[in-house]
Amino acid sequence: MDQPLRRLRVSIVIPCFNEAGSIAAVVEGARKADLGRLEREIIVVDDGSTDGTSAELAKIPGIALRRHPSNRGKGAALKTGFAAASGEIVLIQDADLEYDPSDYAAVVAPIVEGRADAVLGSRFVHERPNFFLGKRRSPFFTHYIGNLTIIFLTNTLYGRHATDYEGAYKAFRREVVAPIPIEADGFEFDNELVCKLFRMGRRVVEVPISYRPRSYEQGKKICWRHGLRMVWSILKWRFKPL
Numbered sequence: 001m002d003q004p005l006r007r008l009r010v011s012i013v014i015p016c017f018n019e020a021g022s023i024a025a026v027v028e029g030a031r032k033a034d035l036g037r038l039e040r041e042i043i044v045v046d047d048g049s050t051d052g053t054s055a056e057l058a059k060i061p062g063i064a065l066r067r068h069p070s071n072r073g074k075g076a077a078l079k080t081g082f083a084a085a086s087g088e089i090v091l092i093q094d095a096d097l098e099y100d101p102s103d104y105a106a107v108v109a110p111i112v113e114g115r116a117d118a119v120l121g122s123r124f125v126h127e128r129p130n131f132f133l134g135k136r137r138s139p140f141f142t143h144y145i146g147n148l149t150i151i152f153l154t155n156t157l158y159g160r161h162a163t164d165y166e167g168a169y170k171a172f173r174r175e176v177v178a179p180i181p182i183e184a185d186g187f188e189f190d191n192e193l194v195c196k197l198f199r200m201g202r203r204v205v206e207v208p209i210s211y212r213p214r215s216y217e218q219g220k221k222i223c224w225r226h227g228l229r230m231v232w233s234i235l236k237w238r239f240k241p242l
Helices: 023-032 053-058 074-084 101-112 141-158 189-199 224-239
Strands: 009-016 039-047 064-068 089-092 118-122 170-173 204-208
Touching (some): 009 023, 009 101, 023 039, 023 053, 039 053, 064 074, 074 189, 089 101, 101 118, 118 189, 141 224
Parallel strands (some): 039 064
Antiparallel strands (some): 089 170, 118 170
C-alpha cells in the first residue's frame, strides 16, 4: 500500500564549501519553500569550509549538520548528505543563491505522483541564455558551450532527449539511489549518478527551473577542468560494467 502523501518526507541536502555570505539565506529559503503536505528535513554538509561558514552554520537552528574536516569535493559532500537522509525523496540544493526554492514543488512532483524515480531541473526548457544583448545577458558563454557538449554527449550515448544535465536542482527516490555506488567525489557526481540511472532503466524526467548565475567574484567555483571530468564520467559509465 502506498504511503499517505502527508507522511512523505523530502530530505533537502545542501553541500557547502566557503559560502559564509549565502548559507543562512539558502537554508531559510529551503525552510520556507512550499512543499504542500510534504514533511522536510534540511541536511547541510560543511565540506571543510575555511571562510567562516562553520560559524554561520552554528547560528542556524533546526538543521542536521555534518562536517568534513577538510575539503573533499561536492560529490563527497552529497554522499555524506544522502547517507544522513531519512526522507523518501532526496533533493539537492546548492549553497549559493543561483536557484529559487520556490521550484521545489515542481521538482519533487513527478516522484510524489509516482511518475519518476529521478527528476532533473532544466534551466533551458523555457529560455536559452542571452550572451550579447540587454541587461539580462549572461557572461558565461564558455559554460553554455560546455553544457551543450555535455547535453549532446549524454543524449547521444544514452538515447535521451534532455535539455540540461547541470541544473543544480535534482530529486531522487532515496530507495532507488541509496544502493548505487558512486565513485566521483567532485562536480561529476551528478553525471555519474544520472548515467547509472539511465543504464539501470530508471524513470528520469525533466522539469523547468529558474536560474540566476553568479560570477566568479561572487564565489562561482565550477570551471573547465570540472567539465573535462564530467565528460570523462559520461563516457566511462556508458561502457564500464555497473
